[in-house]
Amino acid sequence: MKDLFSKKKIDEWALDYWLLQRYAIFCYNIYYRKVEVINRHNIPRDYPVILAPNHQNALMDALAIVCNMPYQCVFLARADIFKGKRLIRLLTFMNIMPVYRIRDGIEKVKMNDAVFGKTVDVLHNKLNPLCLFAEGNHGDKRRLRPLVKGLFRIAFQAQEKYGNNPVVKIVPIGYDYGHYQKSHHWYSREIRIVRNEPDIHSWESAQSFRRIPAFDGLDYRQQENTFKLKVIALDAYIYHYGWVRPPQLMVSKTKSLDTIHKGASEVERLERENYFAFDYGPLNLLAEFTETHPAVMAGWIARFNWKEQLQFSGKPGKNRRPHVHEQFRYRLMGWIKRNIPGAETLGEFRNYILLKR
Numbered sequence: 001m002k003d004l005f006s007k008k009k010i011d012e013w014a015l016d017y018w019l020l021q022r023y024a025i026f027c028y029n030i031y032y033r034k035v036e037v038i039n040r041h042n043i044p045r046d047y048p049v050i051l052a053p054n055h056q057n058a059l060m061d062a063l064a065i066v067c068n069m070p071y072q073c074v075f076l077a078r079a080d081i082f083k084g085k086r087l088i089r090l091l092t093f094m095n096i097m098p099v100y101r102i103r104d105g106i107e108k109v110k111m112n113d114a115v116f117g118k119t120v121d122v123l124h125n126k127l128n129p130l131c132l133f134a135e136g137n138h139g140d141k142r143r144l145r146p147l148v149k150g151l152f153r154i155a156f157q158a159q160e161k162y163g164n165n166p167v168v169k170i171v172p173i174g175y176d177y178g179h180y181q182k183s184h185h186w187y188s189r190e191i192r193i194v195r196n197e198p199d200i201h202s203w204e205s206a207q208s209f210r211r212i213p214a215f216d217g218l219d220y221r222q223q224e225n226t227f228k229l230k231v232i233a234l235d236a237y238i239y240h241y242g243w244v245r246p247p248q249l250m251v252s253k254t255k256s257l258d259t260i261h262k263g264a265s266e267v268e269r270l271e272r273e274n275y276f277a278f279d280y281g282p283l284n285l286l287a288e289f290t291e292t293h294p295a296v297m298a299g300w301i302a303r304f305n306w307k308e309q310l311q312f313s314g315k316p317g318k319n320r321r322p323h324v325h326e327q328f329r330y331r332l333m334g335w336i337k338r339n340i341p342g343a344e345t346l347g348e349f350r351n352y353i354l355l356k357r
Contacts, residue, residue, distance in 0.1 A: 010095055011074050011122045017093065021066060028067040034290055037068050044169045048123035048158055052151055053173035054144055055133040057284055057313040061175055065131055073131045074122050076115075079104055095128075099150065116154055123158040123168060130154070134172065200229070208351035231352045239294055246306045250278040279320045284313045
């Protein structure tokens with residue numbers, strides 16, 4: 001039993017790593033409600049394997065390998081995180097070896113020879129795959145960046161040791177993250193089909209309607225002498241794309257909405273304070289959209305050419321104004337509504353009288 005907790009080689013199977021891996025999988029599946037792994041069965045068995053994922057989402061990319069592959073992979077990571085005996089011991093326990101870069105100094109780069117020698121041993125043993133992020137560093141844009149030459153250097157060194165057989169397999173892995181906003185701040189039901197009667201008007205912006213018999217055509221927020229509509233629920237879904245636009249268009253949209261709700265003078269004051277600078281923030285904090293887009297949106301989605309303006313991971317900018325749905329109370333209510341049966345519409349704005357069918 002002691003040998004299970006004290007590996008002689010970094011690529012050996014270990015019980016304590018397996019237990020930690022089970023806990024990581026548990027936490028990972030709470031954070032990511034749905035994960036889709038495609039063609040996992042194509043990873044070769046009984047071959048020396050190098051897994052080569054793209055690197056889009058920092059630590060979460062490594063956890064995706066740990067939590068979705070039936071291995072105890074050996075990773076390579078930048079050497080500057082290996083500081084202090086305890087941290088080095090922890091990283092080694094987690095099957096991570098250092099890689100030195102030019103910025104670490106020419107003398108340090110020479111230490112890669114020993115590290116690469118160990119990676120060749122890992123491939124030779126064929127106990128667990130070697131994992132090396134092919135781009136060398138982390139970038140939060142949806143694009144493939146230049147690949148590091150160390151990946152191919154390791155593969156060639158290992159192949160030289162093997163000769164012609166077996167062949168070292170480099171398996172490219174592509175990560176992609178999709179996001180949508182499902183928050184307590186956004187109402188889950190709304191009135192969208194109404195009878196064309198003269199005293200029914202839009203009320204409180206565009207989110208709902210009311211019967212307003214003596215409407216003056218000016219005050220869409222009036223409270224007196226307005227009446228909720230009696231409605232029935234339909235098995236139909238509304239897909240909102242109005243808040244999925246390039247940041248510069250979102251600035252114009254926000255100004256227009258605030259002009260309606262707050263007045264032109266207040267908008268001018270806020271504009272002087274740079275209030276309308278729009279930043280979606282780190283999209284990894286949002287849930288993944290896994291459904292099918294409506295056919296009518298196909299052309300619009302095909303023209304999506306502003307990925308470079310988005311942040312897919314990391315922390316929010318220091319000067320960024322948080323969105324309403326990021327406030328703690330909305331996040332808490334959102335969690336309750338997603339996880340507690342019967343709480344889907346708890347505390348939600350209802351501008352209608354729902355009839356039973």
